[in-house]
Amino acid sequence: MTLPLHFSPEVSDARTLGLPIVALESTIITHGMPWPQNVETAREVEQVIRDGGAVPATIAVLAGRLHIGLTDAELETLGQAKDVAKLSRADLAVCIASGGTGATTVAATMIAAHLAGIRVFATGGIGGVHRGADSSFDISADLHELAKTPVTVVGAGAKAILDLPKTLEVLETLGVPVIAYGQKGFPAFWSRSSGLPAPLSMNDPAEIAKAMQLRSEMGLEGGQFVANPIPEKDEIPSAVINPVIEAALAAAAEDGIAAKAVTPYLLDRIYHETDGASLVANIALVKNNARLAARIAGEMSAS
Ligand code: PSU
Ligand code: MN
16 A cells, blocks of 8 residues: 655655645644635745745545645635644544545644655744643643654744743653743743743754754654744733633633644634734744745755
């Protein structure tokens, strides 16, 4: 049996020519942003990567095929589809086997990127340890994936809807390098500062690429997480966003939201409570991450 990997024409050409490729996830499209901004953003993010000299590969499962790169029509269809599955490591093979359609989270996108030989992936933020995890046991599979699969993931830190100190502790336990880009502190998605120091800090995409290369040469499995702070002009100060987050968390508890539904529920709630400001910031930070990922991918291809 051969793996049903399906490359878009653009990604297929890039592979033939040996061009740098940056993977993109699709859960952010189906579960992270409302339509039509989700599709507009996905297109703009792809363009940022092209402008940065790399080729974008948005990843999703469509009718049982694992797509590495989506055409514009596929992107549009996925962005408007209802009841799309949210796929992580646990669900990916089942979705393909049953001919289903699903959007890939950070974990599933890393797996697919690795299968396709793509070493860099840009997203908004990673999943992590949820607040209250000591009773809910809700820890994102993204963290374990970073420990297993050799892909460099660029995100704007982790959202303050999570328990950030515990998220950093788990990443440390799992041996995942958490590298803040261009600052010492760990960024908190909508805000540049979480108030926590980042375990590692780097300023040079070439060195980030080299570190990944060295990990594989040393036989260290797993990837790296590059935490790229949202640009200053786009950030929502923690003093503004934190009360909104607290209210959203309280509402989630009241509504009995659990498991996969938690992150999409909180994002939607925060979007409405900030009159869309959280989405504007989210779009800005994803583009900023795409820009950096294209530079890292370029350095990896050059070495
Ligand atoms: N970050 C965003 N928007 C998102 C997500 C992260 O800015 O929609 C998604 C990613 O796909 C991530 C997932 O992998 O949320 C984490 O979900 P969970 O907490 O259920 O593991
Ligand atoms: Mn979870």
